[in-house]
Amino acid sequence: MVKPGKFDELRCVLEALENAIHVLVITETWIKTDDEAKRFQIPNYTHYYNHRIMNRGGGVSVFVRNDVRHTHIEDVCVDGNHFLWVHLKKFSLDIGAVYRKPNSNAQKFLDEYSKQISAKTRAIAIGDFNFNLLSNDRETVLYNQIVEENGYRLINKIESKFCTRETANTKTIIDHICTNLRENHFHQAIIQTPMSDHNHMYIEIKKYEPKPLAKLQYEAINYQYLHELMQQKCIGNENDIYNNLEENIINSIKSSKVTKYKILNPPRRDWINKSIIEGINKRNLLWKQYKQNRNNKEKEHLFKTKRNEILEQIQRTKSTYYLESFRKCEKKPSKMWKLINTLSSNKTRETSTPSKLRTKDGVITTNVKEICECFNDFFVNIGSELAKQIPKTSHYTGYTDKKYCTRSGSLILDSFAPTNEDEISKIINNLDCNTSAGLDNITTKSIKCVKDLILKELSNCINKCLQTGTFPNSLKVAKVSPISISGNYRPISVLPVISKIFERVIYNRLETYLTAINFFYDKQYGFRPKSNTLSATIDLITNIKLNIDKKQIVLGVFIDLKKAFDTEDQ
Known part of the structure; x- marks a missing residue:
């Protein structure tokens, strides 16, 4: 094999x-x-x-x-x-x-x-x-x-x-x-x-009757009707503008849903094509002809030539297919890892809650609601509990010294500049449609569908939040799925789509301010424009080569901090 x-x-x-x-x-x-x-x-x-x-x-x-x-x-x-x-x-x-x-x-x-x-x-x-x-x-x-x-x-x-x-x-x-x-x-x-x-x-063992293709029933949104409904809505109350906007979007989406049916097709054959199957059949025919007369050198030559040709065609077709597959997801890490995992193993990672769980009191529960509450309590408190275990004497507070970042100018961030419809429009356009909806069931595609109808109200909502320093309560709630990783659980949170728009507005202003005062350490590679893990890798390799050229011994210390983000003071 x-x-x-x-x-x-x-x-x-x-x-x-x-x-x-x-x-x-x-x-x-x-x-x-x-x-x-x-x-x-x-x-x-x-x-x-x-x-x-x-x-x-x-x-x-x-x-x-x-x-x-x-x-x-x-x-x-x-x-x-x-x-x-x-x-x-x-x-x-x-x-x-x-x-x-x-x-x-x-x-x-x-x-x-x-x-x-x-x-x-x-x-x-x-x-x-x-x-x-x-x-x-x-x-x-x-x-x-x-x-x-x-x-x-x-x-x-x-x-x-x-x-x-x-x-x-x-x-x-x-x-x-x-x-x-x-x-x-x-x-x-x-x-x-x-x-x-x-x-x-x-x-x-017995005659097998192929199962008919499965039919899936699901709800879909009629986006044209959704747009028409939103045109008829009136936001109204200026004092509660966001809640009214959110309610109108949710109700319009509910009214726009239609029931659809989809036939689940068999999985595609990836690199296996008709030409390869026909070639194998031709090879098998030549093999039977050669087997009937093993002394016939011509038939032996035809069979072996076709056999080698098919093996070469299979390897070439497979290599070309996967090379093209990797190129297509070159700038899409999630799809890249999905492809790698598909090729490396057939194991799947469960994203659902376990059927039973032992609570902090030692009681084993099978109640779904109690299991969810246990996970919620665990995810909420794990960061602070781990932070308490960090020795206080080892804390270092000089990260903002000149050695690490040099602040320039006398800029003070005492308020956020207001946003406008153009900025909100660009943020919405850059949202990824291939993401799950939050607890409010508002999808990214729905927001893009009614974008022209909500830009004014949405920008007013965000500006009001920037002025008052408040954030809508409904946008603070996330759907959390626990994923089992190395004997522990990691929470994967799905936030409401509109919260991502709010957050991007604030992010843009914070990033502009921190860059203006030269706050970022020049060796911080993640979460910065024009910088990524490739930059870190290039710097690491360059330093290793330079020190090797100087005949020095190169050592590396790699540290993986346990729940590092959760232990930070939020």
């Missing part, structure tokens, strides 16, 4: 099938490490694996479709032989992947195999056993006895035309399927393919 192009070709074959394969078992994966195993992912499948740690070769993998409820039971490696079991909940069935190392101690393997299958109530074991069922040697006879003694039977048809491995001179059945299910009538097929020196085995 680790051979370049082999796994990608397998993905192409799976995409070309009309019906989905629910469980895919692969033996002799040759995977060496967990990191290497995580590179082999198939969209909509979960990958389980058991590999050798010290030696090359061997190993088994099982890919299970995510729409089949399943759990990982166990994986065992004994004397270089691999066993991996997965339980399918819907079928109350255990699927086992087995690999026996050639020439390994047969008795040791059979003892472990007997122990494995005897503990299973309903099971199917699939794998490379390296016992030739076409032979009557002592080890194969003993293997058949162990299978029967445990109430299992072999699904394989014991005829040479159904061999699972074929060379120019031999035919063997060393890949087996055995089960203790008696009532099922299995459909089995041996698939000849040039992808491997073993033939593929296919087994169908």
